[in-house]
Amino acid sequence: MFTHFDNRLIGDLEDRNRTALINSLSGFKNLNLIGTVSQKGQTNLAIFNSLVHIGANPPLMGFISRPDSVEKHTIENIRETGFYTVNHVNKNIFEQAHQTSARYERDRSEFDATGLTAVYKNNFRAPFVQESNIQISLELKEILTVKTNNTLLVIGEIQDLYFLSEILDESGILDIEKGGTIAGSSLDGYHTTELIKRLQYAKP
């Protein structure tokens, strides 16, 4: 049996309930830690669940950020420096990754607060997360603003990709399940995955 919630009923929910409900509607989410550093050298690390593929040539990724949220230090640093890293959350670090969503002061690094390790590679300006098995560096390309609520879509071009060597499979993709990458639901659920099947390119 199906339950029906209409727009008015959703609007009448208490704020925190509505936020949790609406966040459960988009399905399983990727979980990534975005690493940045300010002009002054202060590092920042924050969990995001909204990474999207934008294109392969050039290789572009986007993510959604609310300007008025705890995520704002990440955006400030990206605007200042133009560089950031994306690091997959895996089952060994999901509790530390979740903890980065707490509202730490600007001068407190989430690396220090959570015990995750900042590592710099090949002179790239922003820090990677050493405990992550898939690490990506990006250069900012553009930021689009959603008029309705000032949410941002931040788009970057992939510069470098580091991954555990054994997870590159014979078809040329990263086997992210083998890499321990996990999936999220709503704002608080953490899930492992199990492959059902990979399907062939579909033809009519």
Place this chain on the structure above:
Amino acid sequence: MFTHFDNRLIGDLEDRNRTALINSLSGFKNLNLIGTVSQKGQTNLAIFNSLVHIGANPPLMGFISRPDSVEKHTIENIRETGFYTVNHVNKNIFEQAHQTSARYERDRSEFDATGLTAVYKNNFRAPFVQESNIQISLELKEILTVKTNNTLLVIGEIQDLYFLSEILDESGILDIEKGGTIAGSSLDGYHTTELIKRLQYAKP
């Protein structure tokens, strides 16, 4: 041990390999069927893996669409009518859902081609997928264009939500794992999930 691919190596990959690789980098993806209808009454159904939460009040969702791809019929219909549905893909229908990505002609409905059932509810203009356990109707609010490669971010406001009654949990969210919703990887992987844990709201 880590392997390093730099921007130049990625750029030198064969097109199809690069597309598959880059699509594997954003982590696990949601899988949703978007249902639309043209002005003339021709239905369309297409699988998307890029739904993002945009806001809870008003309740907004976005998705990414490539204008030059098989996804273009979906965008054309949304522009014509202003309405569409989002339907979670579950483990019973993932093969049919994948098949909607084939390049069918404009006058061929993917509902007919795949055997999924179009259902209309409460006079909403676009069709839902009857076999989906979480069905959402949306009204178009805005479309943003990524300058770098003309990819679109399509944003809609949630109008109605239909879900299997038993999956609304005591905290007020939909238990999407219980609803059979699955996760995707790269362009061809389909995965079930298993909850590790739900975590408390994080505080410093």
